[in-house]
Every structure is written in C-alpha cells, then in structure tokens.
Amino acid sequence: MPAGGSAVAEGKDPGGGMRAALGGLTTRGRSFVAAGVAAAVCAYVLGQSDLLRVGLLLAVLPLICVAVLYRTRYRVAGSRRLSPSRVPVGSEARVHLRMDNVSRLPTGLLMLQDHVPYVLGPRPRFVLDRVEAGGRREVSYRVRSDLRGRYPLGPLQLRLNDPFGMCELTRSFSAFDTLTVIPRTESLPYVRLVGEAQGHGDGQQRSLALAGDDDIIPRSYRYGDDLRRVHWRSTARYGELMVRREEQPQRARCTVLLDTRGIAYQGVGPDAAFEWAVSGAASVLVHMLERGYSVRLLTDTGSSLPGEGADGFTGGAQESADSAGLMMDTLAVVDHSDGEGLSSAYDVLRGGGEGLLVAFFGDLDDEQTTLVARMRQRGGAAVAFVLDSETWVTGGAVAGEVEDRLVRLREAGWTALAVSPGSSLRALWEQAGAQPGDSAGIRLNGDTGGWS
Template sequence: MTTRGRSFLAAGFTAVLCSYLLGQDALLRVGVLLAVLPLASVVLLLRTRYRVASGRRLTPHRAPAGQEARVHLRVDNVSRVPTGLLMLEDRVPYVLGPRPRFVLDRVEPRGHREVSYRVRSDLRGRYPLGPLQLRLSDPFGMCELTRAFTTADILTVVPQVQPLPPIRLAGEWTGYGDNRSRAVALAGEDDVVPRGYRHGDDLRRVHWKSTARYGELMVRREEQPLRSRATVLLDTREVGHRGTGPGSSFEWAVATAASVAVHLLERGYAVRLLTDTGLSVPETGASETGGSVSEASGLMLDTLAVVQLSDGSGLSRAEEVLRLSGEGLVVAVLGALDEEQVARLGRLRRRAGAAVAFLLDTGTWTGLRHVLPDVDPDETTTQERLLREAGWTVLRVAAGDSAAALWRLADRSAQGGGETSFTGGAARSWSAEGEGGPA
C-alpha cells in the first residue's frame, strides 16, 4: 500500500471505532467506505494480468569518459487489455547519475512506448544498467505492485582517445612473417629454412629433424606478408603514479596508451597491450579480428576501460613477456622509475626494432616538486639520459601536457640526435642510435 492507502485504512478503522463509542451509524458507514476502498484496490491490482515486455538500447555501447551516452527504453504491452498507470525506474550506478523515472499513462493492447535518458561518467569502467523496475498503480493511488525484469546491459566507459598526428617511426616493418625472397636467396625452393619456435606458431609446422639437430623446437618458414607489430607497455604500478581521480597521472597514462594503440591500429599495426604485471592482450588488428579497425580498437579499449593500479614494484614480468616476443615497435607509458627498472628497460630495447617512452614526471601532478624536499627534480632527467643511452626515444611528460604534441616529437624525420624542446610544457625528446637501429 502507498501512504495514501495506509492513511485511508487507518482513517476507516478510526471512524468505525468512533461510531461504536459515540453510537453514530452515519460515521460507521463512512468508516467502512474508507477502509474498504484501499482493500478493494489491492484485490483489483492483484487480479490484474498485464503482460509487458521491455527492451534497452545503448547509443553508443562504448562511451568515452566525460561524454554522454543515451539509453533508449521500450515497453511493449503484449496482452489484449490496455494497461493502467505504469511507472518505470531503471537501476543506474550512482557514478552515472540519478536513477531515471518515467510515468506511462496508458498503453493500448499490442502497443508500445519508448522513452530515453542520458548517462555520463568521468570515470572509466564497466557499469551495469538495469534491470528495469515496473510499478503498477490503481486509479486511486492506494497501492502499487512492483515487478522487475531480469535482463540488464553493460555500458563500457572507455578512456578518452586523443587523435595523434601521423609520424614516421623506425621499425615499422619488422617482426612479422617470413620474407620469401630472403628464404629463397638463402636456400633453394626445395630446401627447408627453419627458425626458432615462437609463441602461437602452428605445431604442424614443427620440423623435427632440425629440432633434433639444434636441441630446441624449430618450425618451417612459410611465405607470409611482412607486417608491422607494436607493443604498448602500460605502467600500472601504484608506487609509480601520483594523484587521484580523473586528473591523476595513472589516468593520463591509460588515456595515452589508448590513444597510441588506436593510432597504431589505424596505421595497420598488429598491436599488443602489455602491463607491468605481465597481463598481455594478444595482438589485435583488423586481420586478427576478421573485421574492421574499429572492432579491433574496441577490443583494446574494453581492456583499458577496466585496468587498475597494481601493487607491483618492478617491470620484471613485462620483461619476461617481451623477451619471448618483443620484436617490432615498443611504446611504453611509464611512471616514476628507479635504477633497476631503467636497467630493465635498457635490456628490453635490445629486443625491439624501435622504442618510444612517455616518461611521466609524476611529481608535477600534485605539486610534489614544491612540497616534498626529498623529491629530486633532476632524477627524471637522469632517467632520460640513461634511457637515451640505451636507445630509447624519451618523451618527458608533465601534468597538463598533450599526448598529441609529445607524439609529434617521436618523428624520426624531425629528430636530429639531440634534445628537442616542447614549447608550452615540460616535455623533452631524446633520440640516439642504440642497439637495433636508430630510435
């Protein structure tokens, strides 16, 4: 019963009691009427047999953080009688806004109604929408009957993807397939040119004679088109980031990793996402997913939408993954580093065709440069120099810097082997020829 129904019932019982004490028959009739009306409404509502179906549609299913998405609800009356007053309420997490409520006066037999509402979140993640709750009410508003559908949908709030300018990167066509012309030049058409087994190779290509000869698993080379490969390394260590909420250095790193991954996918790369915990999303591209670049980008963004800070302290697990298959381009988005981690990154550079590092100066995110006396402002510069000597192209990042402007500094055609200043921020680009070719 609603508040109105309980009030009518209490007033009816009070009137009946007063009529008995005062001996007023007219008051008795009024009390009976007041008490019977809400009880009759309950019986009428319980005997109502509406058959209602619902549907929900999201536009879009993946919404960038800070942008709105629209949810469309449809209610169908599949029974042969018109419905009464319907009240709809969709369950929505508090981060997306208040719960939307709608009132539908009457839905004709076999008819439908459509309503919509908007949701918005500054925090990325996966948020459930629903199930939809439906309330039936009698014409007098004495009682309500609540029912809930069982289906729910998921809205994925992905990091904001910033368009990056097209640049020339070293190592664009390394690390994929076997060049047929090279294999034929080294051996005849009928000869087998084996190579070491790589993760993901078909076991039917194993060449057992060469395996026995070399003492390790060898596979036959096959003619495959050369294709560029890239690995996006995201530093998720909690100790390496500063700040909280959407303005933290970690969220900047996630958004930059998403922008780089989508940009490389659009340029035809087969992109793999890797974190310091060893979590590796397999190489994704239009050919791997059997669809368009947008589908491949969606798979990558879905993973970045739920990535969280880790309690790790090093990059050893990521080094193990890259040591097995680290050819091609490596783009790392890094937080604060120590000497051991810089040394590991130097070893990773030897496995890559080219390497670009976004080195976050995390002290600028919360003003630590002016608050903590033990924060060395030259520490990040020292790390830049060590990574540069190892062959990395280093892009120093401060709070407020633009990923697009920094990415332009990684253009190999614009690098002269020295330091390049970034106007309007604290960014610096270092480039040098290291092991494996120019960065």
C-alpha cells in the same frame, strides 16, 4: 547491449504474495485505513452506527484497491537498446526503452524507471499514459561518464497505481545491459621510427618463401591463381591442384607497455596521471593498428592482451579489428596492480624480435630505471613516456632526479620524454620526432616532407 539489439523480458511481481501487495499501500492508503479504524472505534464507544459505516468505508476502500491492483494481469514486455554500447570518456550514449502491451486489455497509468549507476547521471523516470492493447510506447534518455569502466543498466521497473492513489506496486524486468566507457584517444601524426621493422602498410618489405624446391610451402589452388605457379610435385602428392606460396606479407610489430603499478602513481580521478597513461596507451594502440601493425598490449605484470595471435600479437585485418575492441574493453577496466617492479614485463620482452616498443611508465627508481634501459632491444625503436607522480600532484617542474633517469634511458637508446599535467600526447609525439635522432630516435621523413 549492441546498438540495434534488444533484450525482452516479461514483467513480474517481485513480492509474490498479498503481503507484498499490502506493503505497497501509499501514504494516502495508510491514512484511509487508519482513519477508518479510528472511526470504527469511536462509533463503538459512542454507539453511532452511521459513523461505523463511514469508518468501514474508509478502511475497506484501500483494501479493495490493493486486491484489484494485485490481481491485475498486465502482460507488458520491455526492451532496452544502447546507441552506442561502447563510448569514450566524456561522450554521451542514448538508451532507448520500449514498452509493448502484449495483452488484450489496455493498461492504466504506468510509471517507468531504469536503474543506472550514479556516475552515469540521475535515475531516469517516465510516466506513460494508458497503453492500448497491442500498443507500444518508446522513450529514451542519455548517459555520460567522466570515468572509464563497465556500467550495468537495469533492471527496468514499472510502478502500477490504482485510480485513487491508494496502492503502488513495483514490477521488475530481468534484463540487464552493459555500457562500456573506454579511454579517450588522441589522433597521432604519422612518424617514422628508425629501427622499426617495415611491414605492409608502412613499407613493402616481404619475406620470400621460396628458397628452392625443398623450401616450398604449397597451398590449394584458388580461382584466379596464375597457372605458372602450379607445383606439380605437390599436386601429385596431395591429389589436388597446388600452387607455390611465393611471397608472404610480413606485418611490422609494436608492443605497447603500460605500467599499472599502484606505487608508481598518485591521485585519483579523470585528471590523474594513471588515467593519462591509460588514455595514451589506447591512442598508440589505435594509431598503430590503423598503420597496419600487428600490435599487443603488455602490462607490468607480464600479461599480454588480448593474446589471440602468436605471442599475444594481433593477426589479420579482421582479427585486428576484433582485438582492438578487446584491448579497448580491457583498458576500460584496467586498474592498479600490486606489483613493485617491472621484472615480469622485462622477462617477456628480453626474447627480442618484438619490433617497436612504446611504454608508459609511472615513477621509476634507480633499480627500475636500469631494468627499463635493458628492455630496449638492439636495433629496435623504443619510446618511453614517464609520468612523475610528484609533478602531477604538485603541478611543479620536473625534478632533477627524473631528468637524470630520462638521460639514462636516452643513453640506452630510448626516446624518453617526461609528461607534465595537462600534456597532449600528440604534442609529445611531435616533440619526440623533433629530437635529434640516434638509432632509436624519431625523425622526419626527408627535409621537406611531412610525417611518414
């Protein structure tokens, strides 16, 4: 649930009957009933009327407590607020719980419990003192996960107890909330990739929309437009003041390709190779969006996410912000695919004109290496991070076969790097920039300047 929001639900008895209430007898209550029945039997056998009265008192007291607690009509409203609702792996979120007594009667002792998945930590429990009529109580707890994903929180439960501890009833709320744990991202340096298209935000290349009167694409006049740009022929045609579209900013494009094939990775857990690839893809997506690129996320299955703009690329600034959230939500739950090859992704990329290509690959055999080499478009920059499963499982050096495949990718124009366990994406990004550049390499902007 977004920070600042709330979901209010009325408490209700899930049992729906006296039978459920009787099932709420505690160990003390059941012991009293058993002792009362035993005393009554002994009184009948021994002919002791006083013992019979004691037995009836012991047996009836828990039943009276059940009846009183069952007929209690506390009207309690509960709400939950997450702050924030989307957190990176390893970061904490705080869950705020609020209980409001909306009835005219004060409540008794309340035991509050919230259901959370075990990966977020222990199940939180709170004891609330008597809540006056119209009063409220607020408590909070923290959750943290080392595994990305979407985790449901709820339902919230209240446990009601009688003063003697004979009976305990549970009343649940119906509201659920979801905590999204997104991949951890790294801040990347600003590098200049030779061959990438220049758009606003990283240059000022623009495409002119005026090639003559026949090519004019007019638009409605807006306050502040130069009157010298008024196109009178279109104004006469449409019956309203129209102006020329003289310049259209062209945003540079970047495709981030994530290999999710199950056969390309080994190992599970937060330190697995696949988790590094997902985190790396998230870091590049955020970095390119900050640079003003129009970005899309592509997987080996050919799925383009979020797919709101043309060909799956993000559009304007507001759409980029929304798409960034959708991409991070998608990466929070992305899992291995059943595919065995990268042909579907190649079919999407072979059309050309995709701009910069940054890919994260698992194991590549000879066939897939050849296919990846053909993905790199002529004149476009392409960077590949290759994660060898054997290296990640054994922790050894990169095998010779992997080095040979990296050489083949470099010969095809890729800037290809092998990723070892524990590697920093920022360091690899800088390492790629320090490599001797060809038409697709990463280079420093000038001899003395920093990264651009």
